[in-house]
Amino acid sequence: MTKLYCFGESGNAYKAALTLTLAEVDWTPVHVDFFNGGSRTPEFRAINPMGEVPVLLDGDQTITQSGAIQTYVTEKTGKLMPASSEDKREVLRWLLWDNHKLSGQAGMTRFLMNFLPPEKRPQEVIGFMQGRLKATYGVLNDHLEGRNWIVGDQITIADTACCGYLFYEEPFGFDRTEWSNIDAWLDRIAATPGWKHPYDLMQRAFGA
Amino acid sequence: MTKLYCFGESGNAYKAALTLTLAEVDWTPVHVDFFNGGSRTPEFRAINPMGEVPVLLDGDQTITQSGAIQTYVTEKTGKLMPASSEDKREVLRWLLWDNHKLSGQAGMTRFLMNFLPPEKRPQEVIGFMQGRLKATYGVLNDHLEGRNWIVGDQITIADTACCGYLFYEEPFGFDRTEWSNIDAWLDRIAATPGWKHPYDLMQRAFGA
Structure with a gap:
């Protein structure tokens, strides 16, 4: 029985959920009521002392950190990871x-702009982070020039990591039409058999 | 010939430099004049399009991202990495x-507080990041309760990663005496044969 502790708004959880799905693992989401303290309960802290989502429970294994979960899934299934050690290192580089x-940075900025009460949103922090993120989008967009995927010629967990926050509609300063290579790459990911939007893989905490 | 493009103030470079040193690799630092645009020159961008330090050149290999460099060094030397696949995954989890x-977060906060002109320092951002960092130090301090090292019973690259910014004297809101387990762990790292302070491994950009 493979369970993923998650909630829809978490792009870090989405990286794990999408990786499990595209690797065709049979898994079940367990909703964590994050915004009402669901990750700070003693029960959840016993599973993950870092107090973070996602957490993967697979048999007697408990794994946290989206990148560690993604790597575990590739080792278990042999999917979404290139064969050569150089390409594997390149995948790790992009995960990091x-x-x-x-x-x-995108996850924090989106949180501050959408999930805090309006009067508590730190505008200087939001503006600062958006500036940093523009440089980040530029690095990814430049890398994708002439490439279909981040590493090699097929989708890997480098792709399912970097897209973690980029399918969400809530505003956080990212407009995919400004970054043509990222835009086309997101279309390629969404066209991969089995792909689903975060809110179709995991229950949302807010609205629906 | 193993070269590391680096500068003393970069904790990310220090992670790579310390890993090379403790793994007893014969390496040479190449100073990047980061604060005067040294990482934005066409020559440097040709080496690392991400525009970041550190970069490792080892024979015909060019590797960026401190965690990818650290992993490469463990694969090459067999040092600073535990043997079991579960412990290896635990090391990856802490790198991520x-x-x-x-x-x-610590690197950015230290940069804003020390290496920007005083009138340009964004106080709201600095305060916000310091709050987030306190939670982070708490997670590490709790994890180190009853442990000598982050993973297993010897020093690994999980340790040489997490200590990256914690030996610097410039203020960024971290006071090691407030975190007794971190304090003792930093003493253990500094007592490891071959250990050096960042400014003794790499040339500083500012002062000396």
Whole structure:
């Protein structure tokens, strides 16, 4: 039984959910009521002391951090990972870059702009982060020039990592029409057999 | 010939430099004049289109992202990495966490507080990031309760990653005496044969 503790608004959870889905693992989402303290309960902290979503439970394995879950899924299924050690290292490089520069910053900015009460949104922080994110989108857009996928000639977990926050409609300063290579790449990901939008893979915490 | 493009103030470069040093690789630092545009020159962008330090040149290999360099060094030397696949995944999990939560945020905050002209320092951003970092230090400090090292019973690249910014003296809101487990762990790292402070491994951009 493979369970993923997640909620729809979490792009980090989406990276894991999309990876499981495209690798054709049979998995079940377990909704974490994040915005009402669901990740801070003693029960959840016993599963993940870092207090973060996603968490993968697979048999007797408990794995946290989206990139570690993604890597585990590729090792278990042999899918979404290139064969050569150089390409594997290139995938790792983009996973790390995504955590540091893309999803790390986009996820926080989207949270501040959409899931905090309007009067609590720190406008200086939001503006600062949006500036940093523009440079980040530029790096990805440049890399995708002349490429279909981030590493090699097929979809890998580098792609399912970097797209983690980019299918969401809530505004956070990212407009895919401004970045033509990213735009076409997101279309390619969405055209991959089995692809689903985050809100079709995981229950939302807010509205529906 | 193994070269690391780096500068002393970069904790991300320090992670790579310290890993090379503790793994007893014979390496040479190449100073990048980061604060005067040294990472934005066409020559440097040809080496790393991401425009970031560190970059490792090892024979015909060019590797960027500190975590990818660290992983490469462990594969090449067999050092600073545990043996079991579960422990390896645990190391990866902490590398990703460090990139996302610890060095990613600490590096930026230290930059804003120390390397921007005083009148340009965004105080709201600095305060916000310091709040997030306190939660991050708490996670690491709790994890180190009853442990000598982050994973297993010896120093690994999980340790040389997470300590990346924590030996610097410039203020960024981190006071190691407030976090007793982190404090003792930093002492253990500094007592490891061959250990050096970042400014003793790499040339500084500012002062000396």
